[in-house]
Amino acid sequence: EAGVAQSPRYKIIEKRxxxxxxxxxxSGHATLYWYQQILGQGPKLLIQFQNNGVVDDSQLPxxxxxAERLKGVDSTLKIQPAKLEDSAVYLCASSFGSxxxxxxxxxPGTRLTVx
Amino acid sequence: xxxxxxxQPGMFVQEKExxxxxxxxxxxxxxxxxxxxxxxxxxxxxxxIYQGSYDQQNATEGRYSLNFQKARKSANLVxxxxxxxxxxxxFCAMREGDGGFxxxxxxxxxxxxxxx
Numbered sequence: 388e389a390g391v392a393q394s395p396r397y398k399i400i401e402k403r404x405x406x407x408x409x410x411x412x413x414s415g416h417a418t419l420y421w422y423q424q425i426l427g428q429g430p431k432l433l434i435q436f437q438n439n440g441v442v443d444d445s446q447l448p449x450x451x452x453x454a455e456r457l458k459g460v461d462s463t464l465k466i467q468p469a470k471l472e473d474s475a476v477y478l479c480a481s482s483f484g485s486x487x488x489x490x491x492x493x494x495p496g497t498r499l500t501v502x
Numbered sequence: 503x504x505x506x507x508x509x510q511p512g513m514f515v516q517e518k519e520x521x522x523x524x525x526x527x528x529x530x531x532x533x534x535x536x537x538x539x540x541x542x543x544x545x546x547x548x549x550x551i552y553q554g555s556y557d558q559q560n561a562t563e564g565r566y567s568l569n570f571q572k573a574r575k576s577a578n579l580v581x582x583x584x585x586x587x588x589x590x591x592x593f594c595a596m597r598e599g600d601g602g603f604x605x606x607x608x609x610x611x612x613x614x615x616x617x618x
Contacts, residue, residue, distance in 0.1 A: 420606075427610075428610060428611075429506075429593050429595070429608030429609055429610055429611055430547070430593075430608050431608075432605050432606065435605075443605065476545055478545075478547060480547070485604070488535050488552070488554055490537065490549055490552060491537075491549070491606060492549060493539070493546055493547035493548075493549075494546065495544065495545055495546045496545040496546060496547075498545065
């Protein structure tokens with residue numbers, strides 16, 4: 388079974404530029420998550436989708452970050468304009484459901500460097 | 503208060519020995535799940551083991567076992583017979599509630615180095 392796919396793996400941009408990340412979850416997984424992991428810290432949830440609806444975006448900086456999951460499968464996360472403090476690894480994860488017992492499976496991440 | 507606390511920034515162990523990575527948690531919800539993930543230098547978070555708050559037995563998955571002490575609110579990961587490939591960051595995480603849409607909250611991680 389294929390795992391969670393993400394692209395690109397690495398991205399370097401200058402501040403104030405825009406960037407987009409793509410995620411394809413495990414087939415059949417209804418719940419999709421985007422996390423931000425700053426160096427030396429654990430991942431922090433940015434947004435959670437159930438099918439194509441947002442169920443939690445309380446920690447998403449909505450003035451610059453946006454995300455969508457059209458048709459309830461693939462998802463894109465966009466940053467516009469990027470700031471220096473957005474340098475981090477962006478991890479996508481998926482799970483079959485959203486109960487406390489549902490395991491989240493992660494993709495390889497996108498390492499973003501903002502100069 | 504921190505939901506998940508990992509007090510060991512780094513741990514060293516020799517190959518073939520066992521090692522325990524500490525994790526304590528804070529919740530008032532009777533229903534919760536505890537997870538351990540491994541993150542090698544490649545960056546991917548790899549699921550290792552899960553323990554539910556109502557599980558009577560400690561979880562085990564191959565060389566990984568979880569020492570779950572509910573009264574002390576600890577969920578330590580035990581890796582037996584360490585291998586060089588076990589060198590990585592290890593994260594403990596918790597998800598509270600069983601009603602759905604609950605966040606997975608991570609600790610700050612422990613870096614494990616396995617030496618030959």
